[in-house]
Amino acid sequence: MISLDDITVAYGSYVLLDKINFHISETDKIGLVGKNGAGKSTILKLICGIQSPTSGHIDKPNEISIGYLPQIMEHHRGRTVLEEALTAFEHTSSIEKEIESVTLELSERTDYESESYASLIERLAYLNDRLSVSHSEPPEVQARKTLRGLGFKDEELGRLTETFSQGWNMRIELAKILLSDPQVLLLDEPTNHLDIESIEWLENYLKSKRVSILLVSHDRKFLDTVTNRTIEVMLGRIHDYKVPYSKYLDLRKERLAQQTAAYENQQRMIQKTEEFINAFRYKPTKSNQVQSRIKALEKLERVEIDETDNVTLSVKFPPAPRSGDVVFKAVELSAGYPGKLVFSGADIEVKRGEKVALVGRNGEGKTTLMRVIMGELQPLAGSAVTGHNVDIGYFAQNQEDILDKNETVFSTLDRIAVGDIRSKLRDILAQFLFRGDDIDKRVGVLSGGERARLGMAKLMLQSHNLLALDEPTNHMDIKSKDILKQALKSYDGTLIVVSHDRDFLDGLVDKLYEFKDGRVREFLGSVSDYLESRRLETLHELERVRVPAAAAADNAAVQAPKEQEKSSQAEIIARNKEKNRIDRKKKNRISYLECEIAKVEKKMAAIEAVLSNPGEGDDIMELTRSYLECKRDHDAWTEEWCELSE
Numbered sequence: 264m265i266s267l268d269d270i271t272v273a274y275g276s277y278v279l280l281d282k283i284n285f286h287i288s289e290t291d292k293i294g295l296v297g298k299n300g301a302g303k304s305t306i307l308k309l310i311c312g313i314q315s316p317t318s319g320h321i322d323k324p325n326e327i328s329i330g331y332l333p334q335i336m337e338h339h340r341g342r343t344v345l346e347e348a349l350t351a352f353e354h355t356s357s358i359e360k361e362i363e364s365v366t367l368e369l370s371e372r373t374d375y376e377s378e379s380y381a382s383l384i385e386r387l388a389y390l391n392d393r394l395s396v397s398h399s400e401p402p403e404v405q406a407r408k409t410l411r412g413l414g415f416k417d418e419e420l421g422r423l424t425e426t427f428s429q430g431w432n433m434r435i436e437l438a439k440i441l442l443s444d445p446q447v448l449l450l451d452e453p454t455n456h457l458d459i460e461s462i463e464w465l466e467n468y469l470k471s472k473r474v475s476i477l478l479v480s481h482d483r484k485f486l487d488t489v490t491n492r493t494i495e496v497m498l499g500r501i502h503d504y505k506v507p508y509s510k511y512l513d514l515r516k517e518r519l520a521q522q523t524a525a526y527e528n529q530q531r532m533i534q535k536t537e538e539f540i541n542a543f544r545y546k547p548t549k550s551n552q553v554q555s556r557i558k559a560l561e562k563l564e565r566v567e568i569d570e571t572d573n574v575t576l577s578v579k580f581p582p583a584p585r586s587g588d589v590v591f592k593a594v595e596l597s598a599g600y601p602g603k604l605v606f607s608g609a610d611i612e613v614k615r616g617e618k619v620a621l622v623g624r625n626g627e628g629k630t631t632l633m634r635v636i637m638g639e640l641q642p643l644a645g646s647a648v649t650g651h652n653v654d655i656g657y658f659a660q661n662q663e664d665i666l667d668k669n670e671t672v673f674s675t676l677d678r679i680a681v682g683d684i685r686s687k688l689r690d691i692l693a694q695f696l697f698r699g700d701d702i703d704k705r706v707g708v709l710s711g712g713e714r715a716r717l718g719m720a721k722l723m724l725q726s727h728n729l730l731a732l733d734e735p736t737n738h739m740d741i742k743s744k745d746i747l748k749q750a751l752k753s754y755d756g757t758l759i760v761v762s763h764d765r766d767f768l769d770g771l772v773d774k775l776y777e778f779k780d781g782r783v784r785e786f787l788g789s790v791s792d793y794l795e796s797r798r799l800e801t802l803h804e805l806e807r808v809r810v811p812a813a814a815a816a817d818n819a820a821v822q823a824p825k826e827q828e829k830s831s832q833a834e835i836i837a838r839n840k841e842k843n844r845i846d847r848k849k850k851n852r853i854s855y856l857e858c859e860i861a862k863v864e865k866k867m868a869a870i871e872a873v874l875s876n877p878g879e880g881d882d883i884m885e886l887t888r889s890y891l892e893c894k895r896d897h898d899a900w901t902e903e904w905c906e907l908s909e
Contacts, residue, residue, distance in 0.1 A: 264289055264327070264475060265310060265447065270319035272305055279305060281499035282319065287447065292469070292476040294486040294508055297496035298740045299712030303479045306496070307331065307449045310477065330445035334452050334711055334738070338424060338432040345420040347435055348406040351442035355394065355402075362390050402442075409438045412464040414457065414624055430456030430625065441468065447475045452711075454482050455737050458624045458763050459794070481741050483508055483766040510905055517901070521894070526566045529887075532874040536560055536883065552879055559883045564891070578694060578719070578746055583728040583756030586615050587651030590729055590757045591636055595645035596783075598631050604643065605631045609783035611776060615650075615728075618751070618758040620768050620790065623778030629761045630660070632778075633733050636759065649729075656727030658718055660734035660761070665718070668707035672697050672717060675706060680724050695720045711738030719747070728756040736764050765790055849907055856904045860897060867893045 265287040272280040279302045287293065295303040308314040309321060311331040339347060365387045374380050400408075410420060413434045424432055433456045440448070448469075454462050466488045469476060480486055486493070486508035493511035495502040502518075504511040536556050543549035590613045597607035606628040613619050621629040634640035635647050637657055649655075659665050666675060676688050692702050695716040709717065715738050722730065730751070736744045744764070748771055751758055762768055768790040775786040775793050786793050870890045877883055 264324065266322040267306075267309070268320055268322065270309065270316045270321065272302065272309070272314075273317045278499050280316075280496075283499075283501045285494060285501060285503055287475055287477060289446075289475055291492055292490045293478065293492045293494055294490035295477060295479045295494050295496060296486070296508065296511075296741065298742065299710060299738070301496040302499070303496050304334065304451050307333075307451055307477065307479065310447075311449055327447060328443070328445040329447045329449060330440035330443055331449040332433075332437055332440055332451055332453055334455070338429070338436070340425045341423070343421050343423055344410065344415060344427070344435060345403070345406060347424050348410055348438050348442060349402055351406070351439040352402045358390055358394050362387065362394065365390065405442055406438070409441055410435075412461065412468065413438055414461040434461070437465075445474065447477070449477050451479045452481070452738065453478070454480060454485055454763070455711075456625070459622060459765060460624060462763060462765075481736070481739060481744060482764060483741060505902065506905065514902070514905070518898075521898075522566065525890075525894070528871050528874055529563075529566045532877065532883065533560065533563070535876065556883070562884060563887060578723075578750040580730070580750055580754045580756075581723065581726040583754065584652065584654060584726055586653045586728045586757070588615050589613075589650045590615055590617075590653055591647070591649050591759070593635075593642075593645065593647040596635070596642055596647050597644035598628065598635050598640065598647075599643055604781070606778060606781050606783055607644070609645070611783065611785075613757060613759060615757055616755070617774060618772045619760070620772040620775045621759065621761045621778065622763075622768075622775050622790070622793070627778035627781075628783070629778050630733055632783075633657070633731055633759070633761060636731055653729050654725075654727050655729045655731055656722045656725075658722060658730070658732040658735050660737060666706045666714060668705065670706050671702065672704050672706065672709070673702040675717060676720060676724065679721065684724055691720055691723055694723075712740060712743070715739055716743070730754065730756060730758050730760075732758070732760045732762075734761055734763070736762060736767050765794070853904060853907050856900050856907070860900050860904065863893050863897045863900070867897065 267283060267285055269282045270280055271282055297303055309316055311329050365383055369383055372380060424435060437453060466485060469489045490507050493504045493508055504514055540553050540556055543553050593609055593611040596609040599605040623629060680688055744767055748767055752771055777784045777786055870886055873881055874886055
């Protein structure tokens with residue numbers, strides 16, 4: 264459907280993307296992964312035509328519909344949330360007009376057997392299919408469902424869009440894209456401003472939708488749920504894996520290990536061959552063998568090990584000064600703003616050394632509580648007290664608003680640093696991947712991930728015994744998030760974190776406070792335990808709703824004819840038989856693949872043994888070719904085995 268051919272993007276002498284090639288088919292749901300600044304967002308811009316490549320070309324059908332969600336965008340004003348979402352259906356009017364035009368043309372033509380007439384018939388069928396999808400439900404019904412799924416309440420749909428934050432306006436734009444029903448979805452960090460419930464809704468929506476997806480995300484669980492293919496962008500090149508993210512990590516590790524082994528074997532073979540050449544170069548009796556080996560080395564396809572970008576964050580928080588046993592305590596706390604109560608009656612206690620997460624829908628009060636803890640907001644009722652000797656380090660989610668865009672990276676820290684720490688600023692910035700000329704960049708030109716890293720670097724300028732982090736992983740790549748998570752796990756102070764990143768929270772916190780419907784509830788356990796508990800509660804609610812209906816169904820079933828019961832049983836038996844047949848076929852294929860993999864591994868080991876110590880009669884070129892063929896078979900069979908073993 265869409266092909267990128269030898270795409271290069273360069274800025275002067277700096278090459279961001281170097282002759283990359285890949286194809287997007289109708290069934291592909293691709294996760295683009297890589298470090299911040301690797302070129303993932305650039306690839307999305309190239310495909311939708313916002314940016315042009317330095318060289319190469321992109322092939323795509325003329326009439327293909329593409330929905331693109333960038334990280335940052337301008338939002339419309341003057342319309343309500345629902346009105347803005349309904350603008351996504353404006354494309355249907357153009358479809359209807361074209362259907363009228365094509366129908367009229369067909370009625371006036373008599374060349375029924377011509378190619379152009381057949382093309383018109385195909386075009387009409389295509390347009391009717393598009394229209395039927397759009398009209399599956401009334402537009403307003405579709406819009407309300409999608410907006411609810413993305414976290415909007417019914418009473419919020421009549422509010423003007425400009426009364427919402429940038430994050431909520433991003434949800435409106437996402438809703439418009441989903442409602443426009445494009446053939447290809449290009450999504451750049453779609454989960455950044457979504458809460459856990461909305462993320463799970465979007466996962467299920469994208470997983471079930473028949474649409475091509477190219478997705479940039481640093482949410483590991485989201486990638487695993489939605490995608491069936493992973494493209495890694497690294498050092499200007501790409502590596503394509505036909506598996507979701509977690510399996511890509513395993514295959515990538517295996518690939519690098521195989522490359523290293525093949526490279527080492529080849530180097531040993533080359534060394535021995537060169538030793539033979541040098542030893543017998545001037546002996547007439549060995550001249551033929553020497554020349555044969557020289558030619559073999561010249562024609563040898565050298566094994567290369569893929570370059571890897573191992574530059575990572577090096578985060579280690581300073582030791583935390585000792586605080587009192589109780590770091591923060593709220594009793595019957597009500598908080599909000601003039602004319603708006605956000606939550607009430609909250610009892611919260613955070614003790615020294617605890618790592619606590621605040622979870623819930625956006626707008627339920629998590630950031631409001633953070634402001635109360637910081638002393639920026641006074642309670643409307645109840646009490647909120649910070650403990651003895653508590654020193655708070657605060658990371659706000661809106662770093663782009665807090666950081667001065669006119670400051671440089673270095674001056675941002677230099678302005679607030681005091682004492683001996685000033686001499687260590689360059690070292691601290693290097694830990695957060697700001698090196699060389701990077702420290703002289705203005706904050707205004709930094710990416711979202713770079714601003715997040717700079718904000719985190721500010722926290723290290725002094726020792727804090729309470730870290731209050733509001734969405735610290737937004738815009739951070741997966742590797743950086745993992746490193747930050749490990750640093751926070753080893754941090755000896757107290758942590759309160761607001762996050763919707765399930766993978767980040769899992770294993771980091773052991774207590775949560777859920778904000779829901781104006782109330783705050785304590786939950787002891789991991790985020791996985793919390794999510795499972797919430798799913799069970801949802802199921803229980805559904806069961807309570809369905810009890811009357813279930814009872815009625817039971818009564819009807821008692822009176823149903825026995826023939827119907829027999830028919831139902833027969834259907835169950837047939838389904839079980841079919842399932843067993845498919846399972847047997849799958850198991851047989853897995854067994855076959857395991858046998859073939861074992862055989863080819865044995866063959867590869869035998870070839871490696873010969874190549875490591877070749878004899879005079881051994882054809883090195885033929886052995887190398889045979890080894891590479893075996894390796895290709897091995898990789899293909901291993902990939903299929905992984906897919907079947909899921």
